[in-house]
Amino acid sequence: MSSTCSTFSFRSHGTIPQEFLKYKKQQRYRYRARKRAPLIQNLLIHPPTEMALFRNFFGGGPADPEEENGAELVERFVERVETCSAPEDRRDAIRALRSLAKKYRLAVGTMGMNSYVDILEKERMNHEILALVLDTLSAVLSSDDENVEEDELGERLAEVMLKRAGLVSSVLAAIEQFDFGVRRTAVQLLTSLLRHRGPEVQASVMGQPMGVSKLVDIVHDNREIIRNEAILMLCELSRSNAQIQQLLAYDNLFVLLFDVVDTEPLDSIVIEDCLFVTLNLLRKNAMNQQLFRENNLIARLGTILHSFLYGAEGETDEAVDTGEWAKQRTANVIFLLQIVRALVSPDNAGTNTHAAQKAIYQTKILAELCRVLLSEIGASVEILTESIIVVAESIRGNYTNQEYFASTTLITPDQSTRPSLLVLLISMTAEKQPFKLRCSVFYCFLSYLFDNEFGKTKIIETLLPSSQPENAVSTGALICQAISSSESVQCWFGCVSLMHCLYQVEHLCEQLLRVQLTVSSEGPSVSLLSHVSQLLTSMGNRRPQMRAGVLMLLGVWLNGSPQAVTSFVAKDENLQYLTTHIADECGEGSESEQQAIRGLIAFSLLVCLKSTEDKDARSSLEALIERRVGKEAVISALEGLSRTEQFVRAAQKPQPLAKQTNELFLDFHFVKLFKNIESSLVKQIRPTGEFNGTANNDSIIQSFKELIKRQDEEISVLKHEAKRAQTEITRLQQEADKSSLEKELEDVRAKLEASCSVQAHSESVSLQLQEAQRVAQQWYSEAERYKQWAAQWQSYQLAQIPNAAEVGVAQLQQQIAELEQQLSFGYQAFEQQSQSIVQYTNQNAELREAVSKLESALATKEREISEAKSSVAVNGHASNPEDQEEVTKLRSEQEDLLVLLAEQHNKMTQYRRTLKSLGQPVTDDEDE
Template identity: 40%
Template sequence: MEYFRSGLKSVFGGTSFWKPTDGTRNERLVSRVSTSTLLEDRRDACRALKALSKKYRLEVGAQGMDVLRQVLELDRNDPDIVGYCLDTLCNVTSKEIFEEEGENDINMKVNVGEQFTEMFLKNSENITLVLSFLEEYDFRVRWPAVKLLTSLIDSKPKEIQDIILVSPMGVSKLMDLLLENREVIRNSALILLINLTKSNANIQKIVAFENAFDRLFDIIKEEGGTDGGIVVEDCLLLMLNLLKNNTSNINFFKEGSYIQKLAPMFILPPNLEEIGWSPQKISNFHCLLELIRTLVSPNNPVQIITACQKTMRNTDLLEALCNILMASGVPADILTETINTVGEVIRGNLTNQEYFANVLAPSNPPRPAIVVLLMSMVNEKQPFTLRCAVLYCFECFLFKNEIGQELVIQTLLPSNAGNTTLTTGQLLCSGLFSNDYLSNWFSAVALSHCLIENPAQKEQLLRVLLATNLGAQPHTSKLQAKLGILMLLANWMAYCPPAVKIFLNVPGAMAFLTAQTSASEYDNNEELLQGLCAFVMGLCVAFNDNSVPNYSKENLSQLIEKRVTTETYSKKLGEMSRHEVYAKAAKQPQIRAKHSSELLLEFEFCKLFKVLEGVIIQALGIQRDLSNGISELSLSERENALLLQYKELIREQDKKLQELQKISTISRRKIKN
């Protein structure tokens, strides 16, 4: 008891927080527990302490915690007294503020429950002792033991995880609770395991290999699948904990044929419009979709993603997801997340991408699902999050898909076929030149993804009349529309001298870029526009074949040096990668924007900028006269790179020579002395 009292003094600065009368009453009860020889007396005293433990938590905890722990060891064969002790400890260590405590209690100022939890955990054997009571089937023992562990892990998750990890059969005892036929214990065990498995890969692996997935699928089935209650959601949340950022468990999940068990959950009943979606069904579906995305997340190793994508196709899970896309009566948030999920199931997988390209919407006449989705993207009346999801799905469809990129560009090219059906190209063009600045941005970014790592389509796109319009000053005053068009231009001209040539021939194009790059004032993210203009100017130098006499590499370099100045240009270009918007966009392929004003840069452009910023700086290096009268900028890229290598070698050799000279000088001085 003195141990806990001394601990409380260090935390609260003394023990004057309870009234003497209350302290005396609790002390008498604690004394009865520790000194009575009759089990009945000890049991009655423990029952009384439990009754007081909410209202007089501080007193009961300070005076009785050590005694209660002793009772758990000495009287463990009596279910009643063990239950009273566990319940009392649960109340004492709870983070919750009880109504009985009153508004002026010390717990309102300092969370007493957390302090008692900390004291209880100082001896790890206490947790081992509580875990041992999970083996008891008696409800009076097992139920309060589960509640106490849940309370403790809620306050100190990391500490409990560390103790349970080294406790013999600790995880196994918890997993056995999922087989409980008493739902209150089983359901509480689910919550306990959800908290236990957060951010701990080792515990996640143990739980997974303790047959967790089979047990969770059994519970989901018992509870009615996606139509079930919150218990189904808890099961899915626990699965998510086991799989997120855990490639070992994802591999185990895939090889254990658990993806096959997920597939039927996505099949919608034919009368869904009549039945409707309950709030709980929506929550369950969100968890299911997040589970699928966890398996095929772009952050996973490529081989795992590919294997999961293949399984999802072979088990008709991809088909079920596409059916949800085209179904009527699906809530907007579920539809949005399904679009994102389909995107990641097909991303970079040519077979899945081809399947998606052939999905038809049940319209009259039938239209490709891609066309229907793009119609939503360029429609300003559609929800913002839905439009973002469609763009991401379209980007995933084009990712490493040269065939898909070509099909989209083909719909933009002049044709004599007289085809009157609406195409992806027509939709992107309509969005690009609409009066809705968000449609401008979405369409420009979507079109740029048709060109990524595809030089052939960059040149094909030059055949489209669209090119002359793109090269001119953006037709809108909205910053986002300008950024979208400039990112499209950057993707188009990178590694494509013919595109640079066409752009340089557009009247006023360079004047616009020069004016923006040399501007000295900006606000509301205008620095991004100026940095992007500087980047596009740099591409015009780096990928210039000198076929436009007035805008050769040398002429453009001089233009930048005289009109912008090299210092200003470097500053504007450098500000791009240092901007918080750039850092956010470069994190992940999916656009994570809560508001339309956040749509500025996108992932693939940031990748391109990172690769080419150095190339541009090198191409625009400050001119230095060389011994033979030529300048660095008049050299080819290959010659320039070779020259830089030689310079670096000379610097290293010069540095070594200076070090040797210093050593030689020091040696001579020592010899003289």
């Protein structure tokens, strides 16, 4: 109210001091920032609108909130954080920056970095402001886009943050605090930093004393939200850092995560996070795998798997009854299976893999997985596929597990039993099964055959003449049936499966020559080798995938059996096919596939040459190759196989990595055999010469890896450019929608400018008058706004108190009492001043009387002195010394009297001014 009254007072004088304008601005800021709680929230949520209100106060027109400069707005709030001393002001400014963090990520993240770091280091006990700062930093690092890997702005901001010394230590110190808001936001910020700059943050955490242990301790927090955020943070912390992974494992993190899994429902996403951290700690980390086994955690893993598949003990799981699994439960089971797979992966050290396979067998996990394969529990295709792969790697190279798997059976609806191998092959050869399931079954069958000569022998024996019923279904019969299939994938599966039965077992290659097949019911039976050879020649240059499978089977078979080579070479059409199509570049398939086929044909030719024992036959075959093809052409085709894309893809892992059917072309173990014998094959026809085969395979594979990496980078750039182009297209479309309206607006504006230029001179005076009236109206509206604010604040305060009317009356009565007390104090002061004036008047009268007496005495003395002087002058005698002394005395008294008169005059003047100031009537008469 006082500021409103002052405004009217200044306006009445016609001028407004600058001090008042500054004071008015401060008062308005304090009024809005401290007093009006509802309005400050509106300012924080919609700052551009409030800034437009500020401009309206000082003569600016209304502005569009979208046109507000975000950087300037952020700068103002950062300045408030740095300069304001009141904690409430700084808190509100930080809250405003938090609300702007998503819209102006770069400005909020860079301009206020110094303030943020200072608060994190110096104000750790102010939990409210600390939580706001941590939340703001986390918000600027997080993008609305789900693809975090392409968040370049987040990468840059994280880099800027980590350049500030002590940031990570401050975040870790905040995590140690028990306050809910501080700890939660600190964990979220650390998670965001790890996602963007993982290696740097990991190094910083390692540099802190007990840094990893402090982070593991958060999992003990009994508040589930913080515990879950900590698990997400550990997901990022445990990525690709073996040292941190070992520290986490030694801090008993495995047990803590499994305890969390036991307390969560089966379809909880927290279980997925716990299992993901466990998977990070075990994958390709031999020390952690050993620690996991020594702590008997594989048995606990089996218990969790059983509860996932069949429900916890004492609970009825609806998913088991209905045959439908929730998506999250499926994801949890898949992650658990991947943990088991990480323990038995072929990429691990041989001792670790074998020990894990033994523990999986002893803890009944293998039996549990076999039940999944051979029973109907409602598992999805994803779970079934992953289970088959885990079984494959659990039995790979372990004879005990392989025999146990082969001994398991499936009970059919007619109460007959069917071996698990037979069930696998039936699924592999079924065209209606999903491709990824067929690939997993194929890998499981190959894992059963790996280093299992006894198993290979039993499968070959099912193809030999025996006392078995003719119509009985056996594994060998299913393999031969697959080889004869018209489906390319099924034929490839059959050829590679039979190839693995012969791989590194020469006596089985001889046994397989005894196999006879009945292709048609009317025709005679033919040998398996003749059937495979005829199948190859009948395809010509078509079906590259089937040809690749047949050529790999022939290559391994011929390499292990000289008798098979003799039988194969005895038919001219076989050599005719090989020597004709080795240089054929007009077949089906891509260029890389044709090059791989030519390399397989060259491999088969040179294997025949190598395995021919008769010198004459060998010389004849070598001459035939030289005459029809040429040695250099054969060597070139052989060396070209290792440079193909199919060769590089097959050489990576024993498990087929194909996502589409046409990607199955070469086999891992055939590639391995090719590398071992390629040099010896080339030396047959080039005894003294340079060999450029797979000796340089490492460099070739590395070049392909670099090519793939470059292609991935190009794809990422293209995706980014496509996203940017889409944004630009959207913007251009919006501009196109507005273009017609803007054109009309420009036309109207041009017409207005033309009319204004004609009337500018005549209306200049009137415009100035209008401007003056507008300014005056703004001041009046401002005064009215002050009154409204005061009334609103008063009503707001009254509304917050019960019995507001009585409280308001009491406040008014109290104000009246205070004013009456001030008025009584004023009257008392006036009476005291009146008494002082009367006292001064009496003293003045007394002084006047004394002065008049002294003046009369002085006149008498002067008269006597003049008479004495005249008498002395007449008589001509010197005056009496006593008279001279008296005259001197009188003169000194006269001078003193003059000084007193001067002082009395000054006091009179002062008293007269005092009376005038007190409002008393004073005349100019000295006597009065």
